Amino acid sequence: MIGIYGGTFNPVHYGHLRTALEVKELFELDQLRLIPCRLPPHRDQPDVDGEMRLAMLHLAVADSPGLQVDRRELDRAGPSYMVDTLQALRAENPDTRLILFIGADAFAGLESWHQWQRLFDYAHLVVMTRPAYGLPDMPAFLCQRLCEDRRQLRQQFGGRLFFQAVTGLDISATQIRNLIRAGRDPQFLLPDRVIAYIRQHQLYLSSTQDIECKQNNC
Structure with a gap:
């Protein structure tokens, strides 16, 4: 399985890195791709250019096997829509299970994402939460995809929703x-x-x- 963890990483910090390591281990991923975005659709343009944010990511994971940096969104023109990234990854890895990891704050705004329902056509979605996080109210589209055992994510290539508690480091x-x-x-x-x-x-x-x-x- 391949995990996908996107963001501006401006700069990358231990909050990103600790959760990346935890989900890689918990979900027994072959690799976790950290993907810095070029132009975030829901926030201001980062004040540090993509190549520098990419360089900081490479430095941060240099000694962490299985954590890989992926530059595809920096090379793609226009807003960095995750659905386009997942579509490209699925085309490159047709026989691989893909998991998109996002934080609870991002999940709260998921319905504002570009073509958000199509994310499930290409990958599972795992929401990284703090311990004791309660399930939010969700539309039927999401409730129907909810699973309670992460082992179920290995049964198909995408389409499921799972909530995973991770160590909450209060760093931004x-x-x-x-x-x-x-x-x-x-x-x-x-x-x-x-x-x-x-x-x-x-x-x-x-x-x-x-x-x-x-x-x-x-």
Whole structure:
């Protein structure tokens, strides 16, 4: 089975990485693809370009077998619609079970996604939740696809919905960007290699900090 985990990853942090590792193990995935989006349909354009976000992902998973970085959305023009990504992955892997992993917040807005019902034509959908998360009210389309045993996901190539509790690390990319802009140290929130890359390329600084860094060659 192949897992798909998309996002802006601006920057990638331990919240992303811990959940990625957990679902890879829990679902016995052959690989989990981390896919940075080029142009997110439901949020502002990231302030760091895709190639840099991709580079940070590569640094973050360099020592993690089974976690792979996939650049297909960066190479595709227009908004990064997940249905297009899954369609392409299904065409490349016709005999492989695909699982799309999303967070509970994203699931709450699923019905606003582009052609969201077609996601199930290509993959299963697993919602990553905090422990003790209660099932939300859902339309009949989703209720009919709900399963309670993740082993059922191996019985077909897609079309099922499953909720999986994962370790909830209260870390956000927004929090990290704000810390850096405030001149504070983000250590222990994301890998040291990623922090070094951020500092090397002077990412996420305020306009004042950026001017000072350029003046001082920092």
